[in-house]
Amino acid sequence: MSMIVRVKQRQIAQLMSKGKRLDGRGLNDYREIKVEMGVIEKAEGSARVLLGKTEVMVGVKVQVGEPFSDTPNEGVLTVNAELVPLASPSFEPGPPGENAIELARVVDRGLREAKTINIEKLCLEPGKKVIVVFIDVYVLNHDGNLIDASAIAALAALVNTKMPKYEVEDGQVKVKSSYTPLPVQNYPIAVTFAKINDKLAVDPWLEEEQVMDARLTIAFEKDGKICAIQKGGTGYFTTEQISEVAKMAKEKASEIRKLVVKE
């Protein structure tokens, strides 16, 4: 099994140095992306994204809770990711390892720094009661580029989220019967490039990830500002490569945003 993989890995690297990819894509082409929203009725919001064969589901649960002590007027946004064992032979059951943690934190960063949700609008009673938004990323099949797929799914799930109307009456939080969408005000998109044999290729699939030197993820909010960056892997980038990736990623982010937000 691993012998076949190694031969293929060499093939991938060799093709890449000629600017070609095994699946015929261009260096700046994403795999096919499918976004489905509202797939889990019991969740306040949900989405399922297929990026090539990578499959990620995100569920959003909304609850009333306490604010953090240093931000008494803000709601809480929290992102968790699970690499469930059925998604890949390399995922083992147990608490989130460093890969799951990194995935969650990078998706979180993109959403948070873009101020995707107006968290001040989530305050019910300052210092006492706020709305807590739980974003749970569930990777169902790992075929590469979990970050981008998870970020798209998380954004789509938030856009899809309808939460009950909360009102504070006599110090008690009452749940009204109508629903209201989450106050989403920005649409960050993450774009990941892999570096293989000094070539930069967007949206690496699993076997490209196994060969790559390093990856660079850049997230853009709707007005074209960068809101998160994460370099991963044990290789490196030069400043020229970083600039190249940033420029291309900005273009790609705008294209992909259209799949989630019908402007």
Place this chain on the structure above:
Amino acid sequence: MPKAEEKLIDKEGLRIDGRKTNELRATKIGVGVLGNADGSAYIEQGKNKILAGVYGPHEVHPKHLALPDRSLLRCRYHMAPFSVEERKSPAPSRREHEISKVIRESLEPAIFLEYYPRTSIDLFIEVLQADGGTRCAGVTAASLALADAGIPMRDLIVACASGKIEGQLAVDLSDAEDKKGEADVPVALMPNLNAITLLQMDGQLTLEEFEKAIELSLEGCKQLYALQKEALKSKYATVKEEVEE
């Protein structure tokens, strides 16, 4: 702690601690500071106090993690409970896990891991006092600890963060500046190849601002690189001076 109304940058362009936007905090580095570790280093950068220690290369425990063709680099970045304003629980947080990972990935390209198959190199970074930019200072110290352990490297790795405060780009943000600022960009560099081995960003920056921020971080890196080299040589240089009079 600055009061809510206090500005981060005053009319003369000076920051709360009197620095200009392109000035690093006062930095002191020592190498070979721990008795038991195979290699160690200590860095003070502003109010940051960070210790790095290395054990290895040695046998991997547990054995099944051993790699047949190279050494396994393991890294633990950890903050002491008393290192921050509000006591931090000693249990490793998700942030510490992520930082451990990015630090490890920033150092790996420099180490000749392939020289020592079936071994592990265990790196520990302890933040004794934190004031912003600890992952960068941690990388800078860790690199020295590795060199102090006699582990062969292609180059030293050095790191420095820059960011945006009150609309201006500035290098080496303190914690207060990071919390109130608009962006933070930590960068680690392997100078000989101009290779960036750690790069993260949070906040909001235009493409142009981001590129300038990287430049600022790299300039800071180059200054710290010179301090690293001095620190490695100083033990031997002092002995030589004392003894050859």
Place this chain on the structure above:
Amino acid sequence: MPTFYERRQIVTPGDLLAEGNYAAGENTFKENDKLYATRVGLIEYDERRVSVVALKAFYLPNIGDTVIGKVTDVTISGWLVDISAPYPALLRASDVMERSYSPQKDELSSIFDVGDLMMAKIVSYDRTRDPLLSIREPGLGKITDGQIIKVTPTKIPRIIGRKGSMIGMIKQETDCHIILGQNGIALIRGKSPEGERLAVMAIYKIESESHTSGLTDRVTELLKREKEKEKEGETKNA
């Protein structure tokens, strides 16, 4: 074809040592005709090759090296020995026993037990296996007395000195029997505990000042001075 440093200058990892047609010696690596240091040390070069004598390095086994090690475990077929290297060494029972033996752990621990010291030779080692030891040659085997100290292995040649001059001088001045393992472990067996203490002091001094000049004289002076102090101390107490 310039080098950028003078001989015996201290260099650090990543320092560009030379450019051009030099061979990459110890503790250096070459990329695109540029030679860099990989460890902290003193640069040495001639017209053909640049190398770095490391000021701090750990021991990596070499076939044929004589090393001093400590037994850490007794197994069914032999002993695991700590030779102060990234890899544990193995001494097979078959190397020690003349006849074929019945694999009873007790028997083996009566020959070498955990904590015992030995002088051994490395007979095989490669990237896929831990080093294998042998004590067959004369002079090898269990070390029964004396004390051991650990120094950076790259300093062993300095401790020995040119044609053994340094180590010979120390042995004479301290009246000690000294064996240096190539793995940086030294065994010191003296006629008196004072002698051993002086020998240890001398060796550590060489280790910390190995990159300086005039060392031999300073070590000789130190030993003479210390011995004077002792004599005075004795006459006072007498």
